[in-house]
Every structure is written in structure tokens, then in C-alpha cells.
Amino acid sequence: MTNSDIFIGETIGTAVLILLGGGVVAAITLKNSKARGAGWLAITFGWGFGVLTAVYVASPLSGAHLNPAVTLGIAIINGGWDKVPIYLAGQLLGAMIGATLMIIAYYGQFRSHLTDREVIGDPADLPIEGGHTGKPGPVLGIFSTGPEIRVIWQNLATEIIGTAVLVLAVLTQGLNAAGDGLGTLGGLITALVVVGIGLSLGGPTGYAINPARDLGPRIIHALMPLPNKGGSDWGYAWIPIVGPLAGGALAAGLYDLAFA
Template sequence: MSSSDIFIGETIGTAILILLGGGVCAAVTLKASKARNAGWVAIAFGWGFAVMTAVYVSGPLSGAHLNPAVTVALAIKDGDWTNVPTYIGGQLLGAMIGATLVWIAYYGQFQAHLTDKEIVGGPGAQATTAKAVEAQEQGAGPVLGVFSTGPEIRNAVQNLATEIIGTVVLVIAVLTQGLNDKGNGLGVLGGLIVALVVVSIGFSLGGPTGYAINPARDLGPRIVHALLPLPNKGGSDWGYAWVPVVGPLIGAAIGAGIYNVAFA
């Protein structure tokens, strides 16, 4: 496959992944959304279906990595790093496009949410719960969770370990599902299985950090959050941003190593 196919496929696929995944977070979070307060089950299944849709759309072009951790794991497995920058470039651009589309689709809800005094408070308002105080101190704005992840308990070692463990599970699942007939990614059945694995990771391991398990999924939308003209949006929590990037990359290396030792 050509470099242009890879870049286009990963850009489109990751944009769809973030549009649908970030979209379910917006639906559950934002004021005046019909799905507000639908809960964690909706989020876990929403992200799983987002993965499935993105894999089926981008698979024929790029093999549907959609995740720098998957790209790195496949490079370690095969020993071929030639197209890694192309994959990751498309993934990061696609993630930013997808996050921007979420903002457009929910524009009115973002405006209503971020101008509601019950949510953002009035001039000089103070956070009243321990978690809200911590978020305020760390610079995590009230809609940052629509765009990127954040920890329930801020402990860098635990947060990093959680992201590593979740990514190891994802990477082993991807690698053991085999490659499609082009030899570059998941086939139809593999895409469905991996989507269900993502749902399982969300249910079982998503509680502590929001299960980024994908550096582009977290970093691209976080950049968009920082750039968008959202009223009262607060900070983008850059102090935490390294965890959902470094953790999944470490998990990718560990997962690929386990695969090469146990399965290859």
C-alpha cells in the first residue's frame, strides 16, 4: 500500500473514531443533550462501536491501526518501522479533525453547558467538592472529559500503570487476531472482536483514568480543546497529558514483546 493510502486511511478512520467516541462523551456530559447522564455503559459501548466503525471504514486503505500504540506494536512485531511516521501523522491529524467535528455537532450544547452558572459558577465561584477542587487546581476544565481523559485519583505511578495494563490487553488482542489478507491490519471479524475488547477494557479497566489506551486519541483532542473558542472552558490539564501518551506506548512495547515470546 502507498504512503498516501496509509495517511488518508488513518486520517479518515481516526477522525471517525474520535467523532463517535468523543460524541458519546459529549452526549452523556453536556447540558441539553438527550443522552445526558446515560452513564458509563453508554460510554463503553459508544467507544467500542466507534472502534468497529472506524476499522471497517479505514481497513481497506491503511489496515486500520488508528492508534500509535498499535502501530508501534506492529513495528516491533515485524521489525519494520518504515511507515510508522506516516501512520502516526494521520492518526494525530484525524483525532484533531474528529474532535473538531464533535464541537460542531454539539455546538449549542457546549454553549449552553459552559454558560450555565450551576456548572461553571459565577464570578469568583469556588469548587465545592473534593474532585472539583482538585480539577480546578490542576486546570482541568468542565468539558475537558469530552475531549481527553483524566484520572479519578491523581497518582502518576498508578495512572501510568493503568494505561500500560489496558494497552497491553488491547495490543495482544489486536496481534492475536491476525492480519487481513493485505497483511497490514485487522480483517472484518478481527475488527469486531477488537471492538468488543475495547468495550471490555472500558468496563474493567476504564474507571481509574478513562482508558485512553491510544496516544493520538488523547493528545489530538486535548490540543483541540486548548485551541477552540469555548467560553469558560478552563484548562487542558497539560500536567497530566504525558500519562495517556507514554503509558500506551510502554504498553505497546510490552504487549508486542509478550506476543513475540508467546505466540510468534
């Protein structure tokens, strides 16, 4: 694989991943979406199908890492450190492009959700004319992850554990013949593993398990020129970066110890 193939493949593949993954969260969250309220099962399967589609799109060009934690785990096992920055650059750019495309697809719903008032939480939160109370609903969760209970060590541990499961599955079952990325069967296995992680371990933090998947869309959320969107929670943003990278390294260590 050439450097240009890797960069293009990771950019396109990660863009597809975030477009479909972020898209399913937007579909169930935003007002005037036909899928609003579909629930957690829809999110987990939507992300799983997003992974499957993205892997099949990117695999011929880059091996479809689509995740810095996967890139790190493969580099620890097989080397190729000189290509790691190219993978990471493509993944981050692709995540930002995918989030932007998702905004375009749901632009009317974002505007409706963020400009119409709705009652959420404590009715005393925000008095509004006309006898109603409430405030615009949050949209950061469409772009990036956040904990239900903010306990730093637990949030970090959850991301480490979930990502270790993902990367260990990739290393043991998902790699192509060259050992530098995902093959056709590996893409299917990885997509099913992502669904399983979401169902079993996604509850505490929203299962980032991918630094680019969280950071790229979070940047786009910060730049999105719509009112009442809320903050981007940069104080938490390091956890879905450090946790998955640590989980990827842990998985590579376990693989080297037990399987190599």
C-alpha cells in the same frame, strides 16, 4: 498499501473514531443533550461502536491501526518502520479533525453548558448573582482522559496494562492476512475488546489506550474559543502518551515470546 493510502485511511478512520467516541461523551455530559446522564455503559459501548465503524472505514486503505500503540506493536513484530511516521501523522491529524467535527455537532450544547451556571461541587466555589452558587461544569473529559485519583505510577500502570491487553488482542486475533493491519473479523474483535477494557479497566483513568485519541482532542480543547472551558491539564498529558506506547511495546514483547 501506498503511503498516500495509509495517510488518508488513518486520517479518515481516526476522525470517525474520535467523532463517535468523543460524541458519546459529549452526549451524556452536556446540557440540553437528549442523552445527558446516560452513564458509563453508554460511554464504553459508544467507544466500542466507534472503533468498529472506524476500522471498517479505514481498513481497505491503511489496515486501520488508528492508534500509535497498535502501529508500534505491529512494527515491532513485522517491521515496516519506514511507514510508522505516516501512520502517526494520519492518526494525530484525524484525531484533531474528529474532535473539531464533534464540536460542530454539539456547538449549541457546548455554549449552553459553558455559559449557563450550574451548581457543582462545593457551593462555596463561586458566588453568583441572584443567590445561587456554582460554576460551569468541566468539559475536558469530553476531549481527553484524566484520573479519578492522581497517583502517577498507578495512572501510568493502568494505561500500560489496558493498552497491553488491547494490542495483544490485536496481534493474536485481529490482524489481516498480510499481518499489517486489522481485517473484518479483527475489527469486530477489537471493538469488543475495547468495550471490555472500558468496563473493567476504564474507571481509574478513563482508558486512553491510544496516544492520538488523547493528544489530538486535547490540542483542540486548548484551541476551542469558548469561555469557562477550563484548562487542558498538560501536566497529565504525557501519561496517556507514554503509557499506551509502553503497553504496545510490552504486548509485542509478550507476543514474540509466547506466540511467535
